[in-house]
Amino acid sequence: MKTIVLTGGGTAGHVTPNIALLPKLKEEGWDIRYVGSHTGIEKQLITKENIPYYGIASGKLRRYISLENFKDPFKVIKGYLDAYKILKRLKPQIVFSKGGYVTVPVVLAANTLRIPVVIHESDITPGLANKIAIKGAKKVCVNFEETLQYVGRKGVYTGSPIREELFKGNKEEARKLCGFKESKPTLLMMGGSLGARKLNKVLREALGELLPHYNIVHICGRGNYDTKLEGREGYKQFEYVDKELPHLFALADVMLSRAGANSLAEIVALHIPSLLIPLSQKASRGDQILNAYSMKKKGYAACLEEEELTSSKLVQEIEKLYSERKNYITAMEQATKVKSIDKVLQVIKENC
Structure with a gap:
């Protein structure tokens, strides 16, 4: 049985496309695991789906000045170490990332462990988390055809998965x-x-x-x-x-x-x-x-x-x-x- 790790969080929009994939993944026999933050909305939504959930530390990627900016690099490093341990133990065949700041440590850890990463970008222009993730991703699924110009040859127009x-x-x-x-x-x-x-x-x-x-x-x-x-x-x-x-x-x-x-x-x-x-x-x-x-x-x-x-x-x-x-x-x-x-x-x- 192949294992896939899904990740994405911070808002429901970074989680619901992952949820939309679950029925088909289950039908095809995948062992599905989810990595998100300890307290984000993703934990609440994924727990309802009875998918094994792993929480990691996560720091927010801000574009504005805040005292929290001094703490967050340490949270990202802690999140990376958490994600590294989880992925090394699970040995998934692939990581699928929907975006949101919690995904950055997961994608970086997957890159270190040479686990393939596919990401999905819903907006026309990639957000900061996905801009970082794109560098180590094998493919970038996009929701808008206009987005292809921003992601280069890795881009694939797929639309956004919608719950049946x-x-x-x-x-x-x-x-x-x-x-x-x-x-x-x-x-x-x-x-x-x-x-x-x-x-x-x-x-x-x-x-x-x-x-x-x-x-x-x-x-x-x-x-x-x-x-x-x-x-x-x-x-x-x-x-x-x-x-x-x-x-x-x-x-x-x-x-x-x-x-x-x-x-x-x-x-x-x-x-x-x-x-x-x-x-x-x-x-x-x-x-x-x-x-x-x-x-x-x-x-x-x-x-x-x-x-x-x-x-x-x-x-x-x-x-x-x-x-x-x-x-x-x-x-x-x-x-x-x-x-x-x-x-x-x-x-x-x-x-x-």
């Missing part, structure tokens, strides 16, 4: 879950696993204008639940969803979202017309802005920059999105179909 259960949602299950009584169109807001404070704030400010026309499902992120809005007709809040997500996707007529790459892959696959509010360049490296405008250029989504976001502008843009939703659906239906799970697994098998 997302296609099995039931509208009526979602309606019961949310307690919606009126059959209005549904607006789904999703700001990522960590939430999106400005989007939460502006959406709540706009409820008075939106609720007469839409039922609203608001996935607000942990710690962002507003108890004052409990029981408001046509409005349902969740801090976080898991098994409920396929049903909520099935119910959504339009969507308000950040522009994380894996969320975008799901939006296109499920043909949900969306208004994208990418994370501002002030708070990120600008990857979400590139992702969002790629979607807009292809006709898959509408975009609005965070600096322009107000409650009145949000209402205006949602109304426009809903009126033009059929155009977005048609564009997404005509998108190039890539069997991402099969394509990624093919790259893994060819390089172990």
